[in-house]
Amino acid sequence: MLQIMEGSHAVAEAAKLCRPEVVSAYPITPQTHIVERLADFVADGELDAEYICVESELSALSVCLGSSATGSRVYSATSSQGLMLMAEVVFNVAGMRQPIVMSIANRALGAPLSIWNDQQDSISLRDAGWFHLYGEDVQEMTDQHFIAYKAAEQHDVLLPGFVCFDGFILSHTYEPVDIPTQEEIDAFLPPYVPYNKLDAKAPLSMGMYATPDYYMEFRYETDAALQRAGDAISAAGKEFGEMFGRDYSTHTESYRMDDADVAFVALGSICGTVKDAIDEMRADGIKAGLVKIRTLRPFPAEEIAKALAGVPTVAVLEKNISLGSAMKGAVGPEVKDAVTGTGIDVYSYIVGLGGRDIRKKDIRGIAALAEKGKGNMFYGLRTEVL
């Protein structure tokens, strides 16, 4: 049943429905409403979980790691600087193959300090071994939590996942969302069955160190598991669709891509604005389309190549910057690589950093630049202050 709710509260509801045994997080804007709501749930007896208030994000994810290794399903949420403070643990959790799900309310990284949205935080950790899901609206980001746990906990995956959504733009927006019931989620997401756990009845050493004789093989295994996570996400997304009518069996979503002359590729909430802009452009005779990436890791290269086949020009909208790189954006080179040899022109456009608003007219402007072959650039710079 649809109800209207703040994005953060919908995420908190989703986390609660997944029945985590331990929740540990450290408050950071714009993630705070999620963890405050979860604290309420625990305080009111609506969620039977240990809620551990920690002194830093480093500890938040470390607590989750400890609990996960002991056999519990766990949950955390963070953003921006918090994710950076966790970074060492982020890599560690993936290497230790703990299926932790963490919400990321995407926010820019300092300096300069910015509390506003872009996706630099999660994108900076795209190589850490977690799968990355990006939601376009409150419904999608809510649903992705259920899918994330289901995929993460498969024994042929056993990897953690980020569920990313744009800070403020989605976390603080009220909009209609369908929150499944506990019975429905219990049917979709069975109790967590750990593959390994700390247990005095069956001692095991976890997180040992590997010499050069083994290290590469462990990294190989983690990469292979992350590739398998793609299939697990699809399978969970398909099953979710069958149960709830919202299908997430694909890692991308194509919007008006038939006969498109220019295709946008984007992640997250900007996709909604892009869809509205495409409708207007189409009405004016400009054949534009969108390939929305829902799963950034594992990177759905084949799916993207298929979606973009036959489109002459691709504009990747990047709410991140890979400082010093040739294309400037982090996602552009991967899209370009996915369509290599096809003659498709791929350009990155750096937009919306640090909360800069993105309007339909900006999307049109970028399409015009791409068709002229101008790209790999910032869009919307206030040149008057430079």
Added chain:
Amino acid sequence: MRELRIHGRGGQGSVTAAELIATAAFKSGVYSQAFPAFGVERRGAPVQAFVRFSDEKVRLRSQIYEPDYIIVQDSSLIADVDVFSGVKEGGIALVNTENGTVEGVPDGVKLITIDATSLALEILGLPITNTTLMGAFAAATGEIELKSLEEALSERFSGPLAEKNIAAARRAYELVKEGQ
């Protein structure tokens, strides 16, 4: 799609107003979306919040530059902020003011004034104008039904506080209806 921009000051409940209007609109049967102009503003600083109403799912995420409606929670803001910026022709500006006169309203924009502060003081005992203005907005625009607004208020507040806020919203609704 219709769009509302709310101008207020930190602490006046602009964000809550946006949320409750969106909630009431949703209960009235339309898709709605509410969000604040995310900032670091402290109490007293000018703030904005936004609401979209549509018969279809709202996808657009940009801020609102050409609103159909604005609510100005405090007429003193008019000197600080260009509250009328971009308001569409035929749009409605709902302004809280004691004396009923407002400078700078663009041509083609319908001005509706209400002394929400006095009303709130009288009914709530506090100068918190947002619920009063919600009632006035319902009457001025027809975007939300009074019944849905009352429902939204009773979900957000409880007990006597809910009753008082509903009374304030209803009273403002009636005043604006009478004035039309």
Added chain:
Amino acid sequence: MALRIGCAAEPGRARDNKTGSWRVFMPVVDLEKCILCGNCILLCPETAVSENDGQILFDLDFCKGCGVCARECPAEAISMIQEEK
């Protein structure tokens, strides 16, 4: 052997590493002097000393020859001797 997920292992495998090969000096106990106090057993960093039926036994697969047992033996019953390998 397949890699254990997450770089984990069950106990027992440390014994694959026969640290006795590190040894230069070897402990030898003089049973006449030994008072079976168990100090050498308790203080061995290698868990390589045990007692069986009134005899102190050194597990030469693992004894690194550090000599803590000899030095801490209150009866001075243990001597460290150069080992011929």
Added chain:
Amino acid sequence: MVDKSLELFDCGHRACGGCGPALLARLILKGAGEDTIIVASTGCMEVFSTPYPETAWKVPWIHSLFENAAAVASGVEASLKHNNRTEKVICICGDGATFDIGMLCISGAFERGHDITYICYDNEAYMNTGIQRSGATPYDASTTTSPAGRLSMGNSRPKKDLPQILNAHGASYVATASVAYPMDVMKKVEKAVNTPGACYLQVHAPCSTGWGFDGSKTIEIGKQAIECGLWVNYEMENGELTKAKKVRRVPVEGYLKAQKRFRHLFKPQPVTEEIAKIQAIADANAVKYGIDIQLNE
């Protein structure tokens, strides 16, 4: 009860001969028993005991990072608590992981009061990376990052009083021990794991390689530290000092002379004013903890 015959730390680990921390690992598990989960930090003990796939640990053991053992242990404890499990949770971490890089996580875990025992094996420097100074390195000890030299007498700062810091967190049991007194270590471990809440145990664990003495002398050096008053074995319960090991104190010279890390205090000639400063540290310890055996006792 302490079971001296219980062996839960296996042969085959790669510690140096005569390793104080390796002996301590054995003693801790004898004191704690098999219903125990160990959380390790990165460090010398972690490296010598768990090269994949050769683990020396016969109880469940987990290592995550250098600085986060106390937080990982908090999570382990939370999970156990949620599932009504009975295992005891023990952190075993070096002094670098404890005094320096792990302080944030330790402070958080103690403030939250998790039912864990945090044991620092204190060998007074970063041994794993090659004997660099830590907050636990004693005054004037020469390490690779606090070397003695023409203008340096070694480490210029006294050892941080970490037990007092954790005492100030409200820990119900804070104690120090030394591998030189194994029964005392085992008893204190047993007491700590059976005391509810976060407990701290700091154990002097001489490192022959880092301190510069023959591996056979590990116990002897540990005893000398106690006998001169530079290390004090004591217990604090609910904030109060309840017990301290009394000694007939000897001058600090003997302890210092026995280790290469203090050699610069004696060669080419004794630096009497520096030795006097170290003696003053021992004297202050003696007063603070009341460890001197009086002649009439």
